[in-house]
Structures are given as structure tokens and as C-alpha cells.
Amino acid sequence: MRVNETFQLIWDTYSDWSTFLINPQHIRYDSLISWNRYESNILKNPVMKSDIIDLINKKQYTFQIGKDESIIQLYYLYDSRGNNLLEARLAFFSTQIIGLSKQSYKEFNTLSEDARILPDDFDDDLAGGVVSDRFQEGPVSWLRIDYAPDDAKGVLHYDCHMNISAFPYSRLVVSGVPNPRQFMELVMVIGYPESYRKHRLDAETGSYTDTSKLKEINKICYQCQNREVTSQIIHFHVPNNTLNDKIDNIVSKRTGNRKRTR
Amino acid sequence: MADLIVTLPTYEDDNSAHKVWEILEKQFENQDGKCYYKHPVIKTDTGITPDFTLFVRTNQPLVIRCLSYQLSDITSVGGTVWDVVGRPIESPILELEDFVVLLQAKFDKERQLRHRFKVRAVLAFPLISQREFESKFNKFPEDIAVIWKGGSSAVLISPITPELTDPEWRYAKAVLQSATPLNKPSTIFPNSNADLLGTAIPYLDREIAYLDDEQEKVAIQIPPGPQRIRGLAGTGKTVLLAMKAANIHHHYPNKKILFTFNTQSLYNQAKTLISKFYRVYSDTDPDWDRLHIRHAWGGQIRSGVYYDLCARQGTQPLDLVTARNINSNSPFQACCESALKLSIAPEYDFILLDEAQDFPKEFFQLLYKLSFPPKQLYWAYDELQNLSSIEMPKLGDQFGLDSKKNPLVSLDGTYPGGIAKDFVLHRSYRCPQSLLMLAHAIGLGLYRPKGCIQMLENKGSWEALGYKVEVGELRKGEKTIISRSPENSPNPISRIYTGLQEFIVVKHFQNREEELDWIADSIRKDIKEELVVPEQIVVIALDAPRARQHLVGIQQRLVNYSIASTIPGIYDSQASYAELGKVTLSTVFRAKGNEAYIVYIFSFESLYDYVEEIGNRNRAFTAITRAKAWVRITGIGKKMEEVNKEIDQIRNKLPKFEFIFPDINNIRRLDAETMRKRGKVAKAKDIASEFKKLDKDTIAALGPEMLESLAKLVKEAQSEG
Numbered sequence: 001m002r003v004n005e006t007f008q009l010i011w012d013t014y015s016d017w018s019t020f021l022i023n024p025q026h027i028r029y030d031s032l033i034s035w036n037r038y039e040s041n042i043l044k045n046p047v048m049k050s051d052i053i054d055l056i057n058k059k060q061y062t063f064q065i066g067k068d069e070s071i072i073q074l075y076y077l078y079d080s081r082g083n084n085l086l087e088a089r090l091a092f093f094s095t096q097i098i099g100l101s102k103q104s105y106k107e108f109n110t111l112s113e114d115a116r117i118l119p120d121d122f123d124d125d126l127a128g129g130v131v132s133d134r135f136q137e138g139p140v141s142w143l144r145i146d147y148a149p150d151d152a153k154g155v156l157h158y159d160c161h162m163n164i165s166a167f168p169y170s171r172l173v174v175s176g177v178p179n180p181r182q183f184m185e186l187v188m189v190i191g192y193p194e195s196y197r198k199h200r201l202d203a204e205t206g207s208y209t210d211t212s213k214l215k216e217i218n219k220i221c222y223q224c225q226n227r228e229v230t231s232q233i234i235h236f237h238v239p240n241n242t243l244n245d246k247i248d249n250i251v252s253k254r255t256g257n258r259k260r261t262r
Numbered sequence: 263m264a265d266l267i268v269t270l271p272t273y274e275d276d277n278s279a280h281k282v283w284e285i286l287e288k289q290f291e292n293q294d295g296k297c298y299y300k301h302p303v304i305k306t307d308t309g310i311t312p313d314f315t316l317f318v319r320t321n322q323p324l325v326i327r328c329l330s331y332q333l334s335d336i337t338s339v340g341g342t343v344w345d346v347v348g349r350p351i352e353s354p355i356l357e358l359e360d361f362v363v364l365l366q367a368k369f370d371k372e373r374q375l376r377h378r379f380k381v382r383a384v385l386a387f388p389l390i391s392q393r394e395f396e397s398k399f400n401k402f403p404e405d406i407a408v409i410w411k412g413g414s415s416a417v418l419i420s421p422i423t424p425e426l427t428d429p430e431w432r433y434a435k436a437v438l439q440s441a442t443p444l445n446k447p448s449t450i451f452p453n454s455n456a457d458l459l460g461t462a463i464p465y466l467d468r469e470i471a472y473l474d475d476e477q478e479k480v481a482i483q484i485p486p487g488p489q490r491i492r493g494l495a496g497t498g499k500t501v502l503l504a505m506k507a508a509n510i511h512h513h514y515p516n517k518k519i520l521f522t523f524n525t526q527s528l529y530n531q532a533k534t535l536i537s538k539f540y541r542v543y544s545d546t547d548p549d550w551d552r553l554h555i556r557h558a559w560g561g562q563i564r565s566g567v568y569y570d571l572c573a574r575q576g577t578q579p580l581d582l583v584t585a586r587n588i589n590s591n592s593p594f595q596a597c598c599e600s601a602l603k604l605s606i607a608p609e610y611d612f613i614l615l616d617e618a619q620d621f622p623k624e625f626f627q628l629l630y631k632l633s634f635p636p637k638q639l640y641w642a643y644d645e646l647q648n649l650s651s652i653e654m655p656k657l658g659d660q661f662g663l664d665s666k667k668n669p670l671v672s673l674d675g676t677y678p679g680g681i682a683k684d685f686v687l688h689r690s691y692r693c694p695q696s697l698l699m700l701a702h703a704i705g706l707g708l709y710r711p712k713g714c715i716q717m718l719e720n721k722g723s724w725e726a727l728g729y730k731v732e733v734g735e736l737r738k739g740e741k742t743i744i745s746r747s748p749e750n751s752p753n754p755i756s757r758i759y760t761g762l763q764e765f766i767v768v769k770h771f772q773n774r775e776e777e778l779d780w781i782a783d784s785i786r787k788d789i790k791e792e793l794v795v796p797e798q799i800v801v802i803a804l805d806a807p808r809a810r811q812h813l814v815g816i817q818q819r820l821v822n823y824s825i826a827s828t829i830p831g832i833y834d835s836q837a838s839y840a841e842l843g844k845v846t847l848s849t850v851f852r853a854k855g856n857e858a859y860i861v862y863i864f865s866f867e868s869l870y871d872y873v874e875e876i877g878n879r880n881r882a883f884t885a886i887t888r889a890k891a892w893v894r895i896t897g898i899g900k901k902m903e904e905v906n907k908e909i910d911q912i913r914n915k916l917p918k919f920e921f922i923f924p925d926i927n928n929i930r931r932l933d934a935e936t937m938r939k940r941g942k943v944a945k946a947k948d949i950a951s952e953f954k955k956l957d958k959d960t961i962a963a964l965g966p967e968m969l970e971s972l973a974k975l976v977k978e979a980q981s982e983g
Contacts, residue, residue, distance in 0.1 A: 018818045019811070022829045050563045057835040066814055069831040095833065136581075137562035 001179060001222045003031050003082035009180045010074060014063065017184060020195060021063040021072075031078040035062045038075070043093075045168040046139040052093050065192070070094045072187060074180050085222045088147035088160075088177045092187045097138035098165070141165045143190070147177045147222070155233050159224045162236060173235035177222035182238060185217060215241055267479060268299045269509075271486045274678030278330035279313055281388035282409065286316060286326075289415040293318040296438070299679070301482065302512045302543060303440050304364040308352065311513075312361045313386075317438050319431055322420040323369075325361040326384040326409075327354050333390050339399045355406060358383035368542075372442065374433050382407060382420055436472035439481070440505065443538035444471040455760065459892065460793030462759040463859050466891065469754060473502075476687050481505035483681045484513060488671045489640045490618075491685045494727055495887040496692025499642040500528065500855070503614050504535035506640065510612050511536075511553045512543045517611035519553045520632070522567050524620040525855050526557060529564070530835050532616070554610075558625060559594055567625075568597050571632070575604045598624035606631040615641040626660045630670060637671070688728040688750050692857055695751035696765055696916055697889050700909070702727075703919060704869065705883030709911040711904070714924040715876055736923055744919040755891045763792075767894045768909050770902045774865075777896050778812065781862050782819035784894065785845060788860060789825060796825060797840040800858035801847045802885040804878060805865035812865065813847040820845060850881040853888050861889035867897035869905050873939045900981075 007028045014024050025035040039060060043051050052071065055061060061071035070093060077087040142165045149159040161171035178186065188196040202209050218239035229235070266283055273279055279299060286297055295318025304325065305311050314326040337345035344351050362381045369379045384407045387395065392410040402408055407417040426434065436442050456462035473481060480491050480502045493499050500523075507521050521532055533555050540548045560566015565573075572579040580600055585593030588600075602624060609632045615621070618641040626641075633639050658669035673684040690698055702708075707715040718724050721731045728750030734742035756765070771777040781801060788794040801816055803809035813829050820827045827845040830838035830852055839846055839856045846858070863885045868878045886893055897905055953961075961969070 014821070018821075019814055022814055022817060023827075024821065053563070053833045056831070056833045057838075059838075064831070066810060066829075069833050 001085065001177075001220050003028070003033065003076070003078040005220065006076050006078075006179060007033050010062065013180045013184045016181065017188070017199075020066055020188075020192075020199075022066045023059075023064045024062070025059055026062045026074065031080055031082045033074065033076040033078075035060065035073070035075075043142075047093065047142050047165065047168075049095065049097055049136070049138055049140050052095050052140055055093065056095075065187075067192075067195075068095050070096070070191065072184070074183065076177075085147065085177060088222070089144065090178060090180075090183045091144040092142060092183075092191065094141040094191060096140060097136060098141055139165070141191075143186075145174055145178065145183065146171075147224075149225070152226070155229050158229050158235075159226055173229055173233055174238060175227075175230050175235055176224050176238040176240060178238050179217075179221050181217045182221060265475060266297045266299060267301070267482060268679035268681060269302065269482045270300045270484055270513075271678040271681060273299045276313075276328075276330075278328045278386070278388045282314065282326065282328050282386045285386075285388075285409060285415050286314065286418070289418050290316070290318050290321070293320060295319055295321075296435075296478075298438075298482070301438075302509050303368070303438060304361050305512065305543060306357060306360045306364070308357075310357055312358075315365070315438070316418075317434070319426055320421055321418070322422055323365060323379055323381045323438075324384050324407075324418060324420075325358065325365055325381060326386055327358050327361070328386045328388065329354060330389060331387070333394050333398060336399070354385060355383075355402070358385060358406070368437050369434065372433060372437060374430060375437065378422070378426070378430060379434070380420075384409060384418065387411060432472055439473045439478055440508075440539060440542040441472050441481075442542065443535075444501065456758050457761040458792045459759075459761065459763060459788060459860065460795065462755070462761065463794065463798060463891070465758045466755060466859070473498075474689055476685070476689070477502055479682065480685055480687065482509060484510055485638065485640070485677050485681045485683065487636045487638060487677060487683070488673065489681075489683055489685065490673055491640065491642045491687065492726060493642070493644070493687030494690045494698070495644060495884070496690040496698075496857075497687035498691060499644065499687065500532070500616050501535060502687075503616050503640070503642050504532055505539045507553060507612075507614050508536050508539035508543070508548070511540060511548050514611070515549065515552065517552070518609065519612045519614070520567070520610040520629075521553070521555045521614045521616070522558050522629075523616040524558055525617060526832070528616065528855055529555060529557060531855065558621065559597065567628070567632070568594075568601060571601055571604070571606065571628070574609075575606075577604060592622055595622035595624055598622060598628050601628055602631075608632060608634040610634065611638065613639045615639070618643045623655065623660045627662050630661050639671075686726045688726070690728060690751055691753060692890055693751065693887055694753040694755050694765060694891065695746060695748055696756075696913075697886055697893055698751055699746055699916055699919070700766060700893075700912055701883045701886035703912040704886065704908070705879050707879060708919055708921045709908050711908075714921070714929060715879060717924055717926060717929055719926055732918070734923060738923055738925045740923045742919070742921055742923045746917055748917075753890065759891070763892065765892055766909070766913065767892075768906055769894070769896045770906055771896065771898045774812065774815075774898055777864055777898050778815045778819060781864060781894075781896060782816055782823060782825075785820065785825060785862070786823045794860060796827070796843055796845045798859040799845045799862070800840070800853065800856070800860070800888060801845065801862040801864065802850055802853050802888065803848075803865055804850065804863055804881055804885060805868040806849065806851075806874075806878075806881070808865070809849045813849075816847055850885050854884060857888050857890055859889070859891045860894070861885065861892070862894045862896070864896045865898070866895045866905055867899055867901035869897075869908075870901040873943050 007026075010026045010033065014021055014026075027034065027036055037059060039058065041055075041060065055071060056064070056069060060073070062074040063072045064070065065072070073089065073091040073093075075087075075089040076085060078085055144163045145160065146163065147160040151157065152159040155173065157171050158173040160174045160177050162174050163171060185196075188199070197203070197206075200208055200210075200213075208214050218241045220242050221238045221240045223238075223240055224230070266287070283297070283299075290297075295316070297314055297316045299314060300311050301315045302311055303315065312325040313328040314324070316324040316326065331346060335347045337348070340353065342353050342356060344353055362383050366379070366381045369375045369381070383405075385402070386409040388409070388411055390411055392408070392413050395410070409415060409417065433445075436445060454461045456465050477498055482505075484506075491499060491502065503521070507519060510517070510519055521536065523529075523532065536553065536555070537547055556570065557564060557566040558568065560569035562569075569579050580588070580593075580597050582593055585596040588596035606628070611634050613629050613633050615626075615629060618626075629639055630637060656669075657671050657673060661669065661671040664670050676682055693701070706717060707713070718727070720736060724731055724744060729744050729746050732743045732745050734740045736742065769777075769780060771780065785799055785801070788799060789796055801813070803812050805812070810829075817827050817829060825845060826843055827847050828838055828841050829847045832852075839848070839852075840858065846856075848856075863882070866882065869875065869882055871878050895905075895909070896902075964972075
């Protein structure tokens with residue numbers, strides 16, 4: 001997954017979810033893919049809603065989710081030739097406060113989709129109220145996938161790992177760095193399942209309506225080089241169809257060879 | 263002689279100032295200029311401002327110190343200290359020198375004005391003659407002009423040569439008004455023809471902004487009690503209120519001031535404006551512990567008037583859900599009502615309220631209680647931004663009554679020094695005349711086929727908006743002609759722009775896709791062919807419920823043209839509006855308080871919405887009045903054809919309105935009618951959703967006749983829609 005491929009995949013992500021995403025800010029600067037006026041900033045725990053508002057105001061995102069203004073950050077740093085990925089940080093920060101009084105936490109997913117907090121139908125009279133609601137402070141949900149092999153140390157700090165708001169100090173092993181489209185699928189599944197269902201799935205069976213699309217999305221990812229850990233611990237698997245195809249080819253070749261040998 | 267502008271009511275009892283003003287008025291009779299009493303533009307470190315600052319077009323600026331002493335009051339006149347009435351005072355001559363240095367620096371700071379002015383100091387002894395004084399003390403140095411009792415005023419004359427050009431005069435006025443932050447810093451004048459949109463805009467930007475007479479008074483005067491400031495969108499209310507706050511803070515640095523408002527996005531705008539205006543006077547930022555900028559409600563992240571009040575009282579504020587349960591139409595009213603039950607102690611010496619038209623009366627009552635006597639509460643009321651309540655609320659209702667059932671606040675008469683209690687700003691600077699009139703005609707529904715939906719009932723209200731009733735007495739069924747004087751809409755675009763594009767363009771499309779395609783393509787042409795920079799373009803959706811969806815559609819199309827755009831949300835700061843290099847795509851609500859040279863308004867057919875027509879006409883009014891030059895209106899379907907006809911009628915009559923005056927009782931009934939329609943639609947939705955739950959067999963059991971008639975109804979409704 002080279003730098004130009006990755007950048008093209010960000011465009012593809014926007015095209016795929018263009019009714020859902022707003023305010024694209026992505027830029028490529030030589031071997032770095034980030035967003036306009038990028039500032040390096042890792043939020044401290046607990047991540048509060050005001051932190052996210054601050055990021056929104058400073059335009060520190062690749063895309064915003066149209067319905068609730070949550071943000072997605074996609075950062076990939078390649079070597080100077082653009083061939084090898086050196087670092088990556090893919091994050092989703094929700095604007096929804098965990099455990100908002102209206103709904104219980106278990107309904108978070110539904111809440112984030114139902115809460116019509118955008119100003120489409122705001123009326124003057126309501127403006128004050130909305131402000132109060134809007135500036136309600138509280139911790140928000142987030143997830144982040146980091147790839148930083150230079151800092152990695154075994155299973156507790158694997159090359160590629162995921163941090164999530166529920167376990168902010170834990171690093172969950174991830175087999176590889178998702179491409180932008182894969183990360184977007186993950187965000188949608190976790191944060192906006194209803195929209196995901198409408199966009200991708202068959203209403204009755206729940207299976208994908210267009211498997212070729214999924215194949216395309218999962219065509220490529222940046223597989224971690226150190227694979228020992230992934231064979232030792234439960235981890236998040238990032239699909240990689242190119243790799244799978246290669247394996248299939250190898251397997252089929254071997255099988256074929258064996259058959260011939262017999 | 264032009265106006266004397268009194269900033270403080272102390273003028274009323276300042277007898278020596280009265281005497282000096284008489285001399286000045288006589289000396290500079292028929293001259294174009296201003297004289298300020300206690301203008302804060304210059305203030306020494308010891309907190310003193312000149313008694314008068316006089317600036318007429320032909321004469322060098324004068325700073326005047328009035329000394330109201332009798333000869334017997336003065337014991338000694340030293341170089342640095344005088345002995346007056348038995349105590350030492352700082353030499354008034356040194357103070358005058360301070361004034362000269364400070365004002366001279368303000369002129370010299372501006373490139374356009376450098377080397378043009380030589381500020382002069384004037385000492386005035388209106389109660390002592392020159393002969394008396396010089397019999398007791400030495401003569402003053404020759405460079406100090408002195409006005410003596412019974413003496414000549416010729417010493418005041420010091421002509422400016424060569425005469426000031428118009429731009430120099432305008433810019434110098436802006437300096438003296440502390441209005442320079444309103445002007446762009448660039449001194450480079452565009453050298454291209456103004457025949458493209460993008461090349462005409464820099465000429466508009468170059469127009470020197472300074473305050474007109476009405477605005478100047480609002481900004482500078484500090485009334486010793488309540489003051490209402492009324493004016494249309496674009497009259498500069500927010501800017502003036504911010505200037506007023508900065509002035510007050512400069513005059514009274516230890517007094518506590520509150521600046522409050524309704525629209526969240528105003529927070530940063532207000533803070534920036536107040537800082538800029540304050541920094542005209544001072545090298546430091548305002549003391550934000552003394553000058554509070556607060557949203558009316560607030561929240562846990564950002565403090566607000568209501569939240570702060572609850573915090574001081576140790577009471578839990580109502581959250582939105584609870585407040586909505588109490589009052590679903592106006593949850594903030596519920597909050598204010600609950601706060602009014604608390605015992606509220608005064609907290610502020612001065613309160614400035616912007617967007618007063620958006621608040622319930624309970625908030626006014628709350629602010630009244632929060633202010634110390636003499637209740638220096640100043641509120642800016644946007645006439646007609648909220649067309650649904652076009653008649654000014656009665657003060658007794660707004661602030662309440664005293665124990666004798668008299669209104670707590672009265673705006674009759676004037677304060678000492680001639681400071682107005684009720685101010686009307688007649689001139690609307692933002693919109694060109696034709697756009698403003700279009701907005702009013704649409705908002706009121708003057709040419710709506712079924713008649714007006716809102717109306718100003720008396721001539722005074724029309725005049726307050728800068729109109730003149732030419733024909734008719736505003737009686738039911740009577741032919742009415744109303745005109746607007748061009749001087750009340752001084753936007754110069756029609757004078758500047760020499761190209762062929764119309765200021766108002768109306769387009770009708772078959773479907774939404776076509777409409778959005780046209781908008782994106784037109785924006786592309788604006789940018790690529792007309793050389794408009796993207797941040798000068800705003801697109802506003804009129805159809806509130808589907809606004810977001812359509813704005814996203816336009817953003818996608820613009821991405822395909824490689825044009826960057828931004829959809830500011832509820833969390834974005836004001837900076838997201840007109841972000842450099844980006845077209846702004848906005849809802850009407852988010853557009854409030856903002857402006858742009860080119861405004862696109864789409865889904866305009868919702869003007870003929872069955873239920874929300876009044877709301878949508880109000881939104882259309884707000885949307886159109888965001889435009890500083892060009893407006894493009896688009897919509898789809900049959901309703902848009904009707905809109906087209908209505909707009910044609912309006913344009914054919916401009917610059918006048920000609921209509922038959924409606925029955926006001928009918929208009930008053932429209933609110934009830936809207937409620938009734940809302941109820942009907944809600945019921946229809948319930949029935950439809952129940953109907954959708956039925957299985958096919960059950961529906962089939964209705965029989966062919968019923969099904970056919972239902973299908974026919976649906977088809978008819980679709981073609982109407």
C-alpha cells in the first residue's frame with residue numbers, strides 16, 4: 001500500500017460515503033497524508049466533549065460525520081519514496097457524551113444516529129436550549145489505531161494496536177494498518193450501524209448486498225511485518241484480499257503439485 | 263457647525279463646558295465636522311479625557327481642556343503643579359500636551375493621514391479674563407491657545423492646507439470614531455475594471471467605513487439608564503454594541519460589564535470586536551474578569567448568564583430536557599422563569615444585550631435584576647429580523663411593573679445632555695436597496711397571491727425601517743405606496759459594478775438534482791470566470807428539514823469541480839464561516855449574523871409550504887439580507903413557478919411597494935391557522951404511518967373504488983408538491 005494508493009483510497013472513501021461525510025480536509029504533502037493545518041496532538045484521558053469541539057474548531061480532521069459532526073482523522077507517514085509505511089494514526093472521535101441522560105449507555109449506537117443535533121430545523125427560540133445541550137460537558141467515545149513499529153515492544157505494545165475509550169490505557173493487537181476505506185467501514189459499523197445497514201446490507205438477511213464492493217475495500221492493507229504476536233494472542237484481524245489471494249494461489253499451487261506428485 | 267456629541271450625562275451640569283461650546287459653535291458655524299464632549303478616544307494614564315475634541319474639515323484638530331475656576335481659586339501656576347482651591351493639581355498644560363501626543367499618534371499611525379494633521383491644544387478659562395489672569399500670573403507660552411472669558415476665539419483657527427480630500431476626511435473621521443478596526447488594513451487600490459464580480463468586490467472593500475451620525479452616538483454615548491437601540495439587519499447593531507462595551511470599559515475600567523446575546527456563533531465575533539475596539543484605546547486586552555461576554559444560557563463548557571446565576575445561587579440549572587418538558591416552545595423561558603423565583607442580587611454596572619428580539623420577556627426581567635441602579639441596560643433590537651413579532655413589545659410587559667403598576671422602564675424623553683433613550687438606526691449598510699426591499703416584500707408577503715402574512719401597522723414602524731409611506735393611511739382595502747430613500751441603503755455596489763450580471767437572479771428547475779447542479783456550476787463560474795474568491799460565496803438552504811442533505815449534495819458537486827467548501831456545524835466557531843479559500847454552505851440559522859457578497863438561496867419553493875409558510879418567509883428574509891451584493895434564488899416544481907411570479911411583481915415595482923393594505927385581523931388569525939395546519943399534518947402523518955403498517959390483503963379489502971380514489975388523491979398531491 002503505497003502513499004499514492006492510500007491517498008486515492010481517501011478520495012474513494014469520501015465518494016463511497018459522500019452522503020454521510022462532510023468537510024473533507026485531507027491533503028498529501030510528499031510522503032505524508034494528513035489534513036490541512038495538521039497539528040500533532042494526542043488527547044489525554046478522559047477525552048471530553050470540549051476536546052472534540054476544540055479539534056472541530058481547529059479543523060483537525062480528515063472528515064466529519066454529517067449527522068453529528070463527529071470527526072475522523074487519517075494520518076499516514078511513508079518513507080521518502082512513498083513505499084514503506086513508517087507511522088499511521090487512524091482515529092474516530094464521537095461528539096456524543098457517554099451515558100447522556102436521555103439514553104443509557106447500551107443504546108449509544110442508536111442514540112448517535114437518532115440524535116438530531118444539527119441545526120437543520122433549529123428555531124430561534126430553541127437556540128439557547130440547543131446551546132446548553134451542545135455545551136454539555138462529559139467524556140466521549142473514541143477509538144484510535146496506531147502504527148508505530150519503532151516504539152513497539154511485544155504483545156502489550158504491538159506494532160499496530162487499537163486504543164478505545166472503554167480501555168484507554170490498553171493497546172489491543174491489530175494485525176495490520178487498515179486502509180482508509182477499511183477504517184471507515186469500522187467506524188460505521190461501530191458508531192452508525194443503522195446507516196451502515198442501509199448503505200451496505202440486505203435488510204432481511206443482514207448480509208452484504210454487493211460482496212465485490214467489500215472485496216475492493218479489503219483489497220489491500222498494510223500488513224505488520226512482525227507476525228509472531230498475532231499467532232499468540234486474540235487480536236483484531238484486518239482483511240487483506242491481496243494477501244489472501246496470494247495465499248490461495250500458493251495453497252492451490254501446492255495442492256496442485258501434491259496432486260501431480262501423487 | 264455640526265453636532266456636539268455628548269458621551270456622558272455630566273455635560274448637563276458642566277456650566278463651563280456649556281460656555282465653551284457656545285464659543286466653539288459660533289466660531290465653526292456651518293462647518294462640516296464634529297465636536298465631542300469627553301470622547302474616550304484619548305485618555306491619559308491618570309484617566310483624564312479632554313473636555314472637548316473638535317474636528318472640522320477645514321481646521322486642525324483641537325483638544326480642549328475647560329477649567330471652571332475663578333481667578334481667586336488659583337493660588338499658583340507652576341511648570342508641573344498648580345495650586346487650586348487649596349490643593350495641588352497636575353498642570354493642565356501637561357495634561358493637554360498628553361492629549362496632543364496621544365491624538366497625534368493616532369493620526370500618524372495611519373499611512374493615509376501621516377503628515378496631514380497637527381493637533382492643537384486649547385486651554386479654556388470661561389470664567390477668567392486674560393487681563394485678570396495676567397495681572398496675577400505670567401503669560402502662557404505662545405504655542406498654547408487659550409480661550410478667555412470675553413476673549414477672542416480666533417486663536418482656534420488653524421487651517422489645514424492643502425484641503426483634505428474626501429477619502430482623507432472619511433478616514434480621519436474613522437480614526438476619531440475609533441472605527442479604524444472596521445477598515446481593511448491594505449492601502450493598495452485595485453487597478454482593474456469593476457466589470458467582473460470578483461474585480462468589483464475589492465472596490466467595495468475599499469470603501470472607508472466610518473460611523474454615520476446615528477451610529478456614532480450609539481457607540482460613544484453612555485446613557486445613565488436603560489437605552490434601546492433599534493435597527494434592521496445590516497445597520498451595524500452588533501458592531502456598535504461592541505464599540506459601546508469597549509468605550510464603557512475604557513471609561514470605567516473597574517465597573518462590571520456584561521455583554522450577552524442569543525446566537526452562539528456571536529461569542530467569538532463579539533470578543534474579537536470588543537478586543538479590537540478596546541485596543542484602539544489601550545495597549546492591553548480588556549480585563550475579561552470585568553467585562554463578561556456571555557451567552558444567555560450557557561452550559562458546562564461555556565459559561566452563560568443563566569448558568570452563572572444558578573452557580574452563584576448554588577442552584578442546579580435546568581437542563582434542556584427538563585426545560586423543554588416545562589415549556590416545549592421556549593425552554594429558555596422556562597429557565598428564566600425558574601431563575602426569577604430566586605432572590606437575585608445585582609451583579610453588573612452595565613449590561614449590553616444583542617439580539618434582544620430573540621429573548622422572552624423573562625430574560626429582560628432577569629437582566630433588570632442583575633443590573634445595579636441606575637439600570638444601565640442597553641439592548642439592540644433587530645427590527646424585522648424576527649418577522650413573527652414585528653410590533654415592538656410593550657416595556658411594561660417586557661420588564662414588568664413597579665408597586666404602583668407603572669412600567670419599571672420608560673424610554674420617554676431623553677437623558678441629560680440630550681442622550682437618547684430610544685435610538686433608531688435608519689440606514690442599512692449591508693444590502694443594496696433592491697435586495698433589502700425584496701427581502702421585506704417576501705418576508706411580509708406583500709405580493710403573495712393569498713395576501714400578506716405579516717404587516718407593519720403604522721407609519722412610525724415603516725419609518726423606523728427607513729421607509730416612507732407615500733400613499734395611503736394604512737387602512738384595510740386601501741391602495742398603499744411605500745418607498746425607500748436611497749440614502750437609507752447606502753451600499754454602493756450598483757455604482758461600482760459595471761458588469762452585466764443582475765443583482766437578483768431567480769431560477770426555476772424541474773427537480774432538486776438539476777437545481778444543485780446549476781448552483782455548483784454557477785459557483786464554478788463565479789470562481790473561475792468572474793474571479794470571485796470562494797470565501798465570498800455563501801449557499802443557504804431554505805428548506806430546513808432537508809437542508810443538511812442538500813448541502814452535502816452541493817459539497818460533493820463542488821469537490822468534483824475541485825472547489826473547497828465548508829458546512830459549519832453547531833460546534834464550529836465563527837471562523838468556520840467564510841473560511842479562507844472555501845465556499846460556505848449553510849442553514850439559515852447558522853447564517854444569522856454572517857454576510858457575504860454572493861448568496862445562493864435554494865429550495866426557495868418552500869416559501870409556499872402548506873404549514874411553515876410564515877417560518878419559511880422569515881427564513882427567506884434572513885437569508886436574502888445576508889447578501890452584500892448579489893443574490894441567486896433557486897427552487898423546484900410548481901411552487902417555484904408561483905415564487906417566480908411573486909418576485910417578478912416585486913421587482914417590477916421597485917424601488918416602491920404598491921399593494922392593497924390587508925385586513926390586520928386576518929393576519930392575526932394566521933398564527934392560529936398555522937397551528938391548525940400543523941395539527942392536520944401531524945394527524946395525516948399518524949394515519950399514513952398506521953396505513954403503512956397494514957398488510958396488502960387488508961388494504962385490498964378496502965375495495966377497488968376506495969383504492970382508486972386513494973391512489974388518485976396521492977397522485978394529485980404528488981403533482982401539487
